[in-house]
Amino acid sequence: MRKGMLGEKIGMTQLFGPTGVRIPVTVIKVAGNVVIQKKSVEGKDGYSAVKIGFGDVKKLEKEGTESKYRLSRPEVGVFTAAGIDAPRKHVREFRVSEADLDAYTVGEEIPTDFFEAGEYIDATATSKGRGFAGVMVRHNFGGGKATHGVHEAYRHGGSIGMSADPARVLAGTKMAGQSGNATVTIQNLQVVQVLPEEKAILVKGSVPGAKGSLVMLRTATKKYQG
Incomplete structure (x- = not known):
């Protein structure tokens, strides 16, 4: 039932x-x-x-x-x-x-x-x-390497771009944004x-x-x- x-x-x-x-x-x-x-x-x-x-x-x-x-x-x-x-x-x-x-x-x-x-x-x-959260909190990303040569990108999501084809960001790509409240x-x-x-x-x-x-x-x- x-x-x-x-x-x-x-x-x-x-x-x-x-x-x-x-x-x-x-x-x-x-x-x-x-x-x-x-x-x-x-x-x-x-x-x-x-x-x-x-x-x-x-x-x-x-x-x-x-x-x-x-x-x-x-x-x-x-x-x-x-x-x-x-x-x-x-x-x-x-x-x-x-x-x-x-x-x-x-x-x-x-x-x-x-x-x-x-x-x-x-x-x-x-x-x-x-609230607004980065990719590490929102999607459990690992983050960048905290070593020499990394330029202020320790908690970034990395590249989201495409080549000449299809030359766009695909829908549903995991990025920073509102976390929770769903x-x-x-x-x-x-x-x-x-x-x-x-x-x-x-x-x-x-x-x-x-x-x-x-x-x-x-x-x-x-x-x-x-």
Whole structure:
């Protein structure tokens, strides 16, 4: 079954297995996932998917006026149409099979144990931004020789030019530029433990993004889970 939900990266800690082996884990808070919409192949969209909302939205409170959410009227209307009182900050869509749509109910919150311990998932998030970086930091280049005769080119990327044919720099050439701040997916992460009281799950290994960032959790696509 293909499943998906959203979470907030809390940070990393460690557990110890039955044999005393240390297991590094990432704590992901998954409280507040609510189903906004279900799309079917037979509907106007032509494909099967579920739309999920996550995260609290702050209210704009001003003396003498009615408090309202920091969202546009159409955005709030999506949640109102689904019968959800409080809108959510983040909205994402997950493609699922037509048979898996029955596992979701519009307006209801997804339980913490939606992913069980032992399952494998793929985690997608925005990596930490590192700003402008050279080729040694960004692409792990070795740099030039720090010996006599090298003229201020210790951390340069070297030649990028071509000869008379094709006489241009090829697209995709590794050069200096912005490092990080990109959508990254880590595949085949195992759910080590589910914490219903804390509404969080513990995932083995590291997950992209900084603390407090949004994480998309989906059933692993390349891991056999028969």
